[in-house]
Amino acid sequence: MTIMLEDSLRDMFAAQVDTPPVADDPAGTVIRRGRVTRRRRAVGSLVAVAAALVLVTAGAASLGGGWPPERRSAGPAAGFDVDSLAEVTAGPVEPPTPGPDTGIGLDLRSGDQLWTTDGRRLSLAGVGEVTRVYRVPDGWVYAGAKQVRFLRPDGTSVALSGEDDRWALSTDGDRLAFQLDTTLYLARIGANGLALIDNVEVPAGTWPVAVTADRVVVSDGSRGYGFVDLADRDRQPTRNADVTAIYGVGGDGLVGLVREVGGTRRCLASLAPTSGKLRPVRSGGCGLGLRAEATDGGLTPDGHWLAERRGAEVVLIDVDRVLAGRNGVVSCPAAGDVPPVWADDRTVVTGDDKQVVRCRTDGTEQTVSLPDGVSEDWQLVPRLTAPADGR
Numbered sequence: 597m598t599i600m601l602e603d604s605l606r607d608m609f610a611a612q613v614d615t616p617p618v619a620d621d622p623a624g625t626v627i628r629r630g631r632v633t634r635r636r637r638a639v640g641s642l643v644a645v646a647a648a649l650v651l652v653t654a655g656a657a658s659l660g661g662g663w664p665p666e667r668r669s670a671g672p673a674a675g676f677d678v679d680s681l682a683e684v685t686a687g688p689v690e691p692p693t694p695g696p697d698t699g700i701g702l703d704l705r706s707g708d709q710l711w712t713t714d715g716r717r718l719s720l721a722g723v724g725e726v727t728r729v730y731r732v733p734d735g736w737v738y739a740g741a742k743q744v745r746f747l748r749p750d751g752t753s754v755a756l757s758g759e760d761d762r763w764a765l766s767t768d769g770d771r772l773a774f775q776l777d778t779t780l781y782l783a784r785i786g787a788n789g790l791a792l793i794d795n796v797e798v799p800a801g802t803w804p805v806a807v808t809a810d811r812v813v814v815s816d817g818s819r820g821y822g823f824v825d826l827a828d829r830d831r832q833p834t835r836n837a838d839v840t841a842i843y844g845v846g847g848d849g850l851v852g853l854v855r856e857v858g859g860t861r862r863c864l865a866s867l868a869p870t871s872g873k874l875r876p877v878r879s880g881g882c883g884l885g886l887r888a889e890a891t892d893g894g895l896t897p898d899g900h901w902l903a904e905r906r907g908a909e910v911v912l913i914d915v916d917r918v919l920a921g922r923n924g925v926v927s928c929p930a931a932g933d934v935p936p937v938w939a940d941d942r943t944v945v946t947g948d949d950k951q952v953v954r955c956r957t958d959g960t961e962q963t964v965s966l967p968d969g970v971s972e973d974w975q976l977v978p979r980l981t982a983p984a985d986g987r
Contacts, residue, residue, distance in 0.1 A: 703731055722755075810826055821842055880918050
């Protein structure tokens with residue numbers, strides 16, 4: 597059929613041109629162009645098929661074979677169909693060239709951009725309105741209403757999880773716990789996405805809030821906090837209603853709030869799993885007025901200090917001293933509504949629409965100007981790293 601069309605086309609041109617020069621063959625030119633187009637289409641189809649095959653194979657490998665196990669018959673698990681595994685080139689908005697240190701000590705989120713401490717600006721694309729960003733060892737984990745993604749230093753990103761806010765990171769930024777329906781997954785984060793570590797069934801209506809070495813702390817928002825022990829898959833989490841907040845991992849256990857025995861106040865507590873339930877090992881500071889909802893700031897990477905914003909100041913609390921019944925509170929005047937974030941084990945950072953305030957646990961403070969062009973809704977990006985002492 598192709599040969600017949602080419603012959604007809606050549607005859608049509610020959611009828612219109614008495615003696616066409618050999619060097620100027622219109623029919624031959626059109627035919628050659630048609631052949632080139634067909635070859636390009638064929639090659640393009642092969643490339644598309646090959647890319648799809650590589651994508652599916654890589655996705656299956658990075659997600660640990662039959663991920664997730666026992667998938668629901670209602671459809672693929674959110675965030676793990678082929679489309680969501682496709683990489684998104686999310687920048688960089690500007691060339692990722694090194695720049696001067698701003699003196700803040702933390703990355704910033706400005707709108708849907710990430711401003712790094714070394715002067716780069718990367719796009720936080722693919723998740724809708726950005727709600728959370730964390731600096732982890734190999735990049736950044738960020739999320740919105742649509743998805744959770746991993747951002748590489750070169751500006752590309754890959755999907756980690758689906759349309760859900762039920763997820764938590766380990767304190768070293770290496771592992772992600774997330775929930776789909778009633779299955780809780782624990783996975784390791786890498787440049788290519790997630791690598792499954794384990795999964796376990798949990799009661800409906802719960803979600804992960806913290807990740808320790810071998811347990812995931814869960815909550816349902818009303819009946820307190822419990823934990824899932826990945827070494828004991830058959831044990832269902834037993835929630836303790838007296839635990840009203842979890843700040844994070846501190847020392848060998850967790851630091852949170854518990855209801856005062858025989859009273860109405862909330863007390864700072866060191867928590868540990870005992871007989872299948874989270875229970876306070878030590879408690880104190882019941883008169884500090886700590887609030888269950890005031891988890892902004894949280895713990896230092898080593899778990900020794902807790903930061904809480906209170907109106908026009910940020911309160912720094914020495915956890916060990918308070919639990920030992922001693923005074924361990926340092927106040928830092930810092931008006932504004934930017935949630936405080938720890939830059940290191942002794943410095944917490946906050947600010948407003950004009951400046952950044954760095955407060956140290958020794959009571960000193962430093963004011964730093966905001967970089968030019970930062971949006972009014974800027975936020976600080978917490979840095980998740982392993983504690984220096986290995987805890």
